[in-house]
Amino acid sequence: MKLRSLFTLASLTIASATYAQEATEAPLQISGSVDTYFKYDFAKAPNIKTSFVTDQNSVSLGMVDLALKKTTGKASFVGELSFGPRGQGQSIPNGSYALTANGDDVSASSFHIQNLYVNYAFTDKFTMTAGYMGTFIGYEVISPVANFNYSTSYLFSYGPFQNAGVKGTYAFSDKVSLMLGLFNEWNSYSASRGVSSVGGQLMVSPIKGWTAYINGLHGLDAYGNYSTIVDLTTSYQVTEKVKIGLNAADLSAGSDNFGYTGVALYPQYAFSPSVGLGVRAEYMNFKGVSGGADASVLSGTLSANIKAGGLTFIPEVRFDNDKDFSQSFLKSDGITPTKSASQFSLAAVYAF
Numbered sequence: 001m002k003l004r005s006l007f008t009l010a011s012l013t014i015a016s017a018t019y020a021q022e023a024t025e026a027p028l029q030i031s032g033s034v035d036t037y038f039k040y041d042f043a044k045a046p047n048i049k050t051s052f053v054t055d056q057n058s059v060s061l062g063m064v065d066l067a068l069k070k071t072t073g074k075a076s077f078v079g080e081l082s083f084g085p086r087g088q089g090q091s092i093p094n095g096s097y098a099l100t101a102n103g104d105d106v107s108a109s110s111f112h113i114q115n116l117y118v119n120y121a122f123t124d125k126f127t128m129t130a131g132y133m134g135t136f137i138g139y140e141v142i143s144p145v146a147n148f149n150y151s152t153s154y155l156f157s158y159g160p161f162q163n164a165g166v167k168g169t170y171a172f173s174d175k176v177s178l179m180l181g182l183f184n185e186w187n188s189y190s191a192s193r194g195v196s197s198v199g200g201q202l203m204v205s206p207i208k209g210w211t212a213y214i215n216g217l218h219g220l221d222a223y224g225n226y227s228t229i230v231d232l233t234t235s236y237q238v239t240e241k242v243k244i245g246l247n248a249a250d251l252s253a254g255s256d257n258f259g260y261t262g263v264a265l266y267p268q269y270a271f272s273p274s275v276g277l278g279v280r281a282e283y284m285n286f287k288g289v290s291g292g293a294d295a296s297v298l299s300g301t302l303s304a305n306i307k308a309g310g311l312t313f314i315p316e317v318r319f320d321n322d323k324d325f326s327q328s329f330l331k332s333d334g335i336t337p338t339k340s341a342s343q344f345s346l347a348a349v350y351a352f
Helices: 002-024 154-158
Strands: 029-041 058-072 075-083 113-121 126-134 162-171 176-183 197-207 210-220 226-237 242-253 255-272 275-290 293-308 311-321 340-351
Touching (some): 154 255
Antiparallel strands (some): 029 058, 029 340, 058 075, 075 113, 113 126, 197 210, 226 242, 242 255, 275 293, 311 340
């Protein structure tokens, strides 16, 4: 009888331990996306030199993105791989490139880890993260799933893409949190010059539907300059149908006479859960690039999002104006400089 009682107690203990382990161990999460696009530049040659959507009059590849996430108790990890031009040679600078005469071969193989980091939640309020992470700077990201527009802004293209390092985040409440971290030089998974950057992010969410991030990063950028970038990223869900986003940033590289200041506004309207229309209006001022003087660019992008299950079609028209000729826009003869450039694109993005 005693032996049977001990056996029953042991069985209950094992069952309880198994249940507790299962309760704190979440299943492996798999998510990602694939995308493809057609783009036609009205100058009949690639003219707008922001990231991605580079091919002219071609049905081309974006990327395959595959993300894995696992949580066990207080520990978790994220691993995200990308394959294709958008997620390799066009965004990840840590690899071998077979450069063509114009300095860009998107078919070249490259390092293609988007994210690889571990998390540990010491308390409900304090979390540490270490590894290679998509940057906390800016409004837009590499994966097209999280962007309303398919083409990218100048602010995105000239800012950091990734930050490798260690950071700690403390949530004072669900409305305020603070992150501080130490990082390698920008966009580098392995520090050739040692840990060289310090950064932080203050998140505030004063009212329902409105969240703002004030970001700062100082250290070696991807070109070996000591740079400082201050960035504001915010979005406000005004109504169920209306959303407004804003990104403003200032970067000083080497000295106050080199870098940029820019702002982009993102108003969007949802006609239904399946159809939305959005505009990106951007002003970018490049410091000291035109014979030592500043040069500015205005860009307007009109995009629609048409959803069918996991698939989103993004037809888009974009117009850029460069009054200082700093972007080297050309007319259709490929020789004559011009102040304006325009393009049409149609992208298909499937998220899973």
